[in-house]
Amino acid sequence: MTDDVFQRHRDLLTGVAYRILGSMADAEDVVQEAWLRWSGVDQDKVEEPRAYLIRVVSRLAVDRLKWAESRRESYVGPWLPEPISLSPDVADDAELRDSVELALLVVLETLSPLERAVFVLREAFDLPFSEIAETIGRSEAATRQLAKRAREHVQERRRRFDVDMEQRRKITERFVNAAAEGDLDGLRELLSSEVTLVSDGGGKARSPLRALAGVDAVVRFLASAATPSGIEKFLASVGLAGAADFAAGVEEVNGAPAVVFRAGGRVVTVISLVVADGRVETVYLIANPDKLARLR
Numbered sequence: 001m002t003d004d005v006f007q008r009h010r011d012l013l014t015g016v017a018y019r020i021l022g023s024m025a026d027a028e029d030v031v032q033e034a035w036l037r038w039s040g041v042d043q044d045k046v047e048e049p050r051a052y053l054i055r056v057v058s059r060l061a062v063d064r065l066k067w068a069e070s071r072r073e074s075y076v077g078p079w080l081p082e083p084i085s086l087s088p089d090v091a092d093d094a095e096l097r098d099s100v101e102l103a104l105l106v107v108l109e110t111l112s113p114l115e116r117a118v119f120v121l122r123e124a125f126d127l128p129f130s131e132i133a134e135t136i137g138r139s140e141a142a143t144r145q146l147a148k149r150a151r152e153h154v155q156e157r158r159r160r161f162d163v164d165m166e167q168r169r170k171i172t173e174r175f176v177n178a179a180a181e182g183d184l185d186g187l188r189e190l191l192s193s194e195v196t197l198v199s200d201g202g203g204k205a206r207s208p209l210r211a212l213a214g215v216d217a218v219v220r221f222l223a224s225a226a227t228p229s230g231i232e233k234f235l236a237s238v239g240l241a242g243a244a245d246f247a248a249g250v251e252e253v254n255g256a257p258a259v260v261f262r263a264g265g266r267v268v269t270v271i272s273l274v275v276a277d278g279r280v281e282t283v284y285l286i287a288n289p290d291k292l293a294r295l296r
Contacts, residue, residue, distance in 0.1 A: 005038075005043065005049050006035055006038050006053070009049070009050055009053050010031065012050070012054070013031050013034060013053055013054065013057045014027050014028065014031050015100075015124075016054060016057050016058060016061070016120065016121070016125065017030040017031055017057050017060075017061045018084065018100070019099055019100065019105070019108075019120040019124055020058065020061040020062065020065060020113075020116055020117050020120050021061055021064060021065055021068065022081035022082065022105050022108065022109060023068070023081070023082045023291075024082050024084055024294055025082065025290070025294075026061075026064055026068060027061070029064070030057055030060045030061050030064055031057060033060055034053060034056045034057045034060060037056055038053065038056070051131060054121070054125075054127070054131075054135065055131075055134065055135040058117050058121060058135045058136070059135065059136075061117065062113045062114065062116075062117050062136070065113040065116065066113050069113075075202065075203075076201070076202055076203030076204075076209065077199065077200060077201055077202065077203065077207065077208070077209040077210070078198050078199065078200050078209075078210075078211060079109075079200060079202075080102070080106065080198065080200035080284055080286050080291075081102055081105040081106065081109070082286075082291040082294075083102065083253045083254055083258070083270045083272070083286055083291065083292070083295060084100065084253070084254055084294065084295070085252075085253065085294075085295055085296045086100070086252070086254070086255055097255030097256075098255065099120070099123065099124035100254045100255055101254055101255060101256055102253075102254050102256070102258075102272045102284055103158065103272070103274045103282070103284075104154070104158060105254075106198075106284070107153075107154050107157045107158050108120075108154070110153065110157065111150055111153060111154075114136055114138075114146055115146050115149060115150040115153070116150070117132075117135070117136060118132055118136065118143060118146045118147045118150055119147065119150040119151065119154065121135065122147050123151070129143050129144055129147070132147075165256065165257065167275075168256065168257055168273070168275050169250060169257040171190065171273065171275050171278070171280065172250050172257045172258065172259060172273055173250050173257075174186070174190060175187070175190055175259070175271075175273060175280065176248055176249075176250060176259045176271075178190065179222045179223075179225075179226050180226055180248065182223060182226060182227075184219055184223055187219050187222060187223075188215055188219060190279065190280050191215050191218060191219070191279060191280050192215075192276070192277075192279040192280060192281045193214075193215060194213075194214070194281070195213075195214065195215055195218050195279075195280055195281060195282065195283065196211055196212065196213050196218075196281070196282050196283070197211065197212040197217075197218045197221060197222075197282075197283040197285060198211045198282065198283070198284055198285070199211075199212075199285040199286075199287065200284075200285065200286045200287065200288055200291070201237075201287045201288055202287075202288030202290065202291070204237075204238070204288055204289055204290065205234065205237050205238050205268075205269075205287035205288055205289060206233055206234045206236075206237035206238075206287075207234075207285060207287050208221060218283065231246055234268075234269075234287075235263055235264075235268070238268055238287070238289055240263050240264040240268065243263040243264045245262070245263055245264065245265075246261065246262070246263040246268075247261070247262055247263070248260065248261045248262075249262075253270055253272065253295070254272070256272065258270050258271060258272040258273075259271040259272075259273075260295070266289075266292070266293075267292045267295045268287065268289070268292065269285065269286065269287045269292075270285075270286045270287075270292065270295070271283060271284065271285050271286075272284040272286075
């Protein structure tokens with residue numbers, strides 16, 4: 001019964017931990033630790049296992065996030081959330097899809113651990129404030145204030161995008177085709193004048209160590225990376241020198257269309273675009289092999 005109850009909620013618990021941490025590896029570790037704690041309690045005295053397990057996972061995730069923040073200070077280059085594939089049940093839930101968008105997870109990185117936990121539990125999972133307050137060990141009034149501050153912060157930093165998923169997919173397809181064909185004019189037409197490219201190679205893949213700002217800088221990098229020489233150098237940096245099956249396609253990652261590059265039987269890069277007013281505002285490029293290992 002212990003395993004049955006926990007397994008029934010495992011996907012939910014992993015989803016809570018991932019949204020708080022932005023890392024599936026860390027989320028899986030947290031869920032495993034929660035299982036160990038669940039195995040050691042008297043389940044007969046737990047009136048609401050779901051609420052109890054969410055509390056345990058949330059507290060563990062907040063503690064781990066505090067530790068992870070100090071670890072990320074020594075990370076090589078920008079740190080971006082780990083991209084994931086969604087299970088069918090989550091993929092069919094619009095609100096849960098939105099809550100794992102890479103652009104949103106990047107904004108959540110700017111919140112304090114407690115603000116992030118409150119935002120996730122309230123906005124993604126619609127938990128009552130009384131339950132969230134018990135989870136984080138704060139009064140309900142203080143929890144409501146944390147939620148208000150987090151929501152305002154997210155709204156301030158995250159523009160409301162005016163494109164639906166089909167339009168976004170078309171722009172993503174045009175982006176990858178223009179880059180692959182070396183169509184610099186086509187790329188320029190797609191990019192906002194204030195476009196930024198943020199790349200996460202973690203020191204384990206060839207990628208810019210600082211964000212690139214402006215159309216010229218972004219186009220210059222993409223054009224260079226798409227040449228045979230650029231591809232060869234990148235594949236060598238991830239241990240795939242000479243791989244002949246390098247290919248790109250538009251697939252769904254974190255509930256939205258993204259460019260997925262594969263070689264040597266694995267995912268080697270994911271590019272997610274933030275689109276607003278019909279133009280690409282931000283390019284998120286994730287190439288750290290550790291963050292791509294779980295992608296299907």
